[in-house]
Amino acid sequence: MKNTKFIALSLGLLFTLGIQGQTVEAQTKETVETCQVKDKDSVIDAITNRYAFMGSELTYKKTIGDTLVYENDQMEIKVNGLDLMQTGKQPVSITYSLKDSKAMFEKMGGKALEGVSSDFIIQTTLDVQDTTAPQIQVQDRYDILQGDDFDLSKEIKVSDETEDVSVDVQGTIDTTTAGSYTATIIATDDAGNQTSKEVQVVVDKKEDPNFYQKIADAALAQIGVHQDCTMLVTNSLKAVGINFHGAPSAYLSLGDLTNDPVPGDICVYQGHVAIYIGNGQAVHGGWNGYTTQIFSVNCSNSLIGYVHVRQ
Known part of the structure; x- marks a missing residue:
């Protein structure tokens, strides 16, 4: 925005000699200037781009009906017929007026004011654009x-x-x-x-409060089943949606070692694996004739640790 514009206007453009008080005949401005939708300040450049004004920076003052009014210390400019709520090209009437005789006298270079009008009206087109992204x-x-x-x-x-x-x-x-x-x-x-x-x-992942108990219950449901230790654990884990099978030591990868086991944790031994059910007991597969039985966590195989399965 330019702070001040001091551009000499030709007398034939802004003012004309004639009958005292008569308004200048409306002129047509063919160049289409642009302004922004809903932005009254954007109109300032559009209305002063080609036709200069006197005095300090122009500012928006008020709206009267469908007329926007802009002023500075020496001039008043009225823009009639512009709807800033609608985009597109709109025909408007712009009236440029000097506010007092002193300004007129200065503009005329100190010449007599008789027969000079202080209004200049143009008919032009303003293009209201929307270039602001949501x-x-x-x-x-x-x-x-x-x-x-x-x-x-x-x-x-x-x-x-x-x-x-x-x-x-x-x-x-x-x-x-x-x-x-x-x-x-x-x-x-x-x-x-x-x-x-x-x-x-x-x-x-939403943790299941019954996750570990489901593993323990699934192990208990297999008592008497003829299977080895790894199949016992594999079948127990299926109760919580874990599909895994491997050598006893491979079950170490399913969680973290803990010194405070809960029912449903995996007991991993050297060459053996079982499901802890609490009170120092576990369900063992491949036990005493290759069956599934409840027995102490203490067995002939050396305990590596208790695995708390990750949910």
């Missing part, structure tokens, strides 16, 4: 639990100069499966202005 208001990251009822679209707020804004959410968020997901939000207004924002959604 603003997306949403968190950068959401942390939810597996199975939570979560709809990202309900978290999004969009503001724009116009009311017609389309919002597109790209990317899949599976709230039933733990993991990190990225979604891209794209907002487009009716003028084609577009903005986008990426959002991360982290789905944390």
Whole structure:
């Protein structure tokens, strides 16, 4: 924005000699100037780009009906017929007026004022444009639990100069499966202005309070079954959705070692594996004739440790 404009106006352009008090005949300005939707200050450059004004910086003052009024210390400019709520080219009438005789006298270089009008009217076209992209208001990251009822679209707020804004959410968020997901939000207004924002959604696995007891119960349900120790543990883990089978030492990879075991933890020995059920007892497979039985955690195989299975 220019702070002050001091551009000499030709007398034939802004003022004319004639009958005292007569307004200058309206002229047509063919060049189409632009301004921004809903922005009264953007009109200032549009109305002063070609026709200069005197004095200090021009400012918006008020609206009277469909007329916008701008002023500085020496001039008043009225823009009639401009609707800043609507985009597109609009025919307007602009009236440039000197506010007092002193300003007129200075403008005329100290010449007599008789027969000089202080108004100059032009008919022109202003193009109201919307070049401002919508603003997306949403968190950068959401942390939810597996199975939570979560709809990202309900978290999004969009503001724009116009009311017609389309919002597109790209990317899949599976709230039933733990993991990190990225979604891209794209907002487009009716003028084609577009903005986008990426959002991360982290789905944390929901812990089952009965997780370990389910493992222990599944082991107890196999008492008397003819199987080896690894199949006992493998079948017990299936009760909580873990599909794993391997050598006894391989079960160490399923969790962290603990000195305070709970029912459902895995007892890993040298060459043997079992399911802890509490009170110093475990369910062992491949025991006494290759069957599944309850026995003390203390057996002939050396205990490596108790594995607290990760959920």
